[in-house]
Amino acid sequence: MTTLSRILVLSILSLILSLTSCSTNDEEATIPEPSTIKNAADLNAYLQELVQTSSMPGMAISIVKGDNIVFQESFGYANIQNQVAYTNETVNSIASISKTFVGAAVAKAIEQGYFTLETDINDILPIPVINPKQPEGVIKIKHLVTHTSGLLDTPEVYLAHNYHILPGEDIATAGAGLLMDEIGIVQRQSYSLEEFLANYFLEDGDLYSLDNFADTPPGSTWNYSNLATGLSGYIVETATEQSFDDYVRQNILQPLQMNASTYDISEINTDEMATRYINEDTPLPVYANDSYPEGSMYTTNEDMGKYLLDMVKGIKGESTTLFSKDTYELLFDPQLAAGTVPPDFAENHGLFWYFQDGKVLHGGNSFGISTHLEIGQNGNYGFILITNMDASFSGNTQNYSAVKEKVTKAIIEFLKATE
Template structure:
C-alpha cells in the first residue's frame, strides 16, 4: 500500500475537475440515453466496484444512474439509494451549518475561536495570533494535520473481518484502531491542540499568523464543527439532521453505521473483490458523512438554488457569504493550492470555474461541483480506491473517461 495521504486523494479529484471539457469527443453525448450507454459500455471492463452519477442543471436533475456492485461477493447492485461515505464533501455541510448557526445568532465568522471553546488553543509559534472561525473555514488558521496522528482517530468497527490483508495493513502499517473505539470529538481536539495533550506538538501549527498562509486541514474542519456543538448544546450530527437532512428530505443520510444503514451500504474496495473493513473516525464531521446519490443530489440542487437566490433553506445573505470568494485578488494566502482559484466557506473554486468539493478516504472517491454561471454540475460517487493501490493509473484513466463523458453531456444541455 502506498503511504496514506487523504490530501493526495482529494487532489487527485481536483486534477480530474480541471480536465479539459474536450478530453473525449469520439461521440456526441447529447442525451441521457447516450450518457447511460457510455457508462454501460465502460462497465464491461470496469475497474470500479460500483459508481453513481448525477448531472444537474439549475433545479432539474438531467441524469441520475448507478452502475456496478455495492457488494461484489453477494452480487448486490450499486443503486442511487446505495449508501457510502463521501469523504471531504462532508466539509461543505460544515460550511452550511456554520451559516445556519450564524443566522441563529451563535457567532459570526469573525468570532475568535477561543471566545467559544472550553479549552484554549494558542499557536505556540505565533502566540499572539488570533484564530477566527473564518480562518478554519478557509484553511488559513495555521493548523497543520499530522497524518500519523490523524490516523489515530480512525477505528475498524467491531465485528469486521480483520483477517484480510488490507485490514491487516490498516492495523499494522497505518496504526488504525480496532473494535470501533475512537476518541470523542472534543477529547481528540483537546489532545491535539492543548499543551500536555497526547498528540500536542508545535508542528501542529504553522509559523504564520492566522489568515496569511494556507494549509488544508481536516482537523481544523472538525474543530469548526465542534464550535457548533459548544454553542448549540447539540451534537454536530444532530444539528445537521435538524437543519439539513430533515428539511431537505435526506432521510437515509447519517454519520453513523447502524444495522439499518449497514444493510444499505456499499462495501468499500481497495481493489475489486478486495474490500476494506468498515471504519469510523473521531473527527467525523470532516469526512464521515454517509449518504446516497439520491440524497446528495437533493442537497446539491438546493445549493445551486441558493446561489441563484431561489432557496429559502438559508437566507440569501447567508448563501452569498457561503459562496463568496474569500480571498481578494492579489492577496491570496501563501501556499494556496495551485489547483484552486479561491475559497468559499468550506467550498472551493477550481481553476476550471467550478464550485464544489472532492473527497477521498479508504475505498472512497467522490466529486461534487458545478459552474456558478450556468448552474450545471455533477456528482460522482464510487466505492473504490483510486489512490492507494500500487498501480493507480488504469483506474484514474477510467475515472477521467467518466468525468469527460459527463462534461461532454453537460455541454449539450
C-alpha cells in the first residue's frame, strides 16, 4: 500500500484497523499481473479478469488523455446478491475525493469575493472556533484547506457520532451488526452540518474535547482532518448564505452537467445505489455522515468523467467552465512551506489536492467504499477508480491496495500504448 493511501485510511479509520480482517481471499495470489495492453479492448479484458479474480464487487474507471475521455467502463456488480451489474450510471459515494469538491467550492467563493485564503475563519463564523491549546492562534482559510489548522479528528467520536445508519435500513444484518457493535454507529436521523460541527468544536458541545485540538500554532503542523474539511464547507455555507450542497450544485455540478451527482442523499433512490460491501458476503446498510462535505458526494462514473476532464483541462490552463484560469491555478497552486507535509506522504498540496511524484491526486476510503483520482501534474492524463470494495478493515486494506496497484499499472500501460 502506498504511504499516501495508508495515511488517508488511518486518518479516517484508525479505530478499526485493529479489528479482525473481514477479507476472505488472498489477493496477492489471485490477482493477475497486467499483460501487454495495446488498446482499449485489451484494457477492458484485463479489468474484467481483475474483477473476476479478486474480491472486488464492482468498479468503474474513467481515463482522460489530452482533451478527451478515452476510456470509461464499469465492471462487476453494484449488488452481488441480486446480480445487478455495475454501470457508468451506477450511483456510488466517493468518500474523501469529495474533499476536492470542497476545494472547488472554496476556490469559487474566493473568486466571488466572499473571502481569501488569508481570511480569519472567525471573521466569517457566527460563533468563534478557538483552539484552547493555542487561544491566540489565528486559523485562516488556507489552514483548513491544507490540513494545518490544528483542528483534529478524534477517531472514536468521528466514527461513532458522525456516521449513522439511515432510518428504514435493516439493522438485523451482519453488516449492520458490524457497524453498530464494533464501531458504535447507530441508526438515526441526520444532524445538520451546523449542529454537528457546533457539538464538536464549541465548548458547550456534547462532543467537545481537548483531544479535538492540537497544541501547535495554525499553519505549522500538518494533520489530516475530516472535520476541519467539514468546517470549510460550513464556512462556504455561512459566507454565501446558501447551503453547501446547493452552492456546489449551482457552481460546480450544474456547469459541468453532472446531473446525477449530489451531496443530498434524499435525492437518490438508495435501492439503485451500489451496495457497499465489507466482503462479498457482507453487504452494508445505507449510511451517511453529518460532516457531509468531506466524504459524501454521491455520483456516477459518467459524471466523474466530466469532472476529471475539466480538472485536467484546468491544470493546463485550458478551461474556464468553473472559474477563471487564475482560479484554476489557485486550486492547484502549492500552498505549504517546504517540509510542512510529512515527506513520505506528499511533496505539497493545493486546495485539498495533493502533489506527489509528478501527480496531483486524492483518494477516498470508508466502509465499503474505496476510490482513487490521479492527474498528471502537467495535465497529460488523468483517471479515476470508483469501487464498492472495503478498504477500512486491515485485511481489506491490503486487498484494495493490491487491486489499485494493478489497475494503475494497467492504465499506465494503456496510456503508453496509445501515445
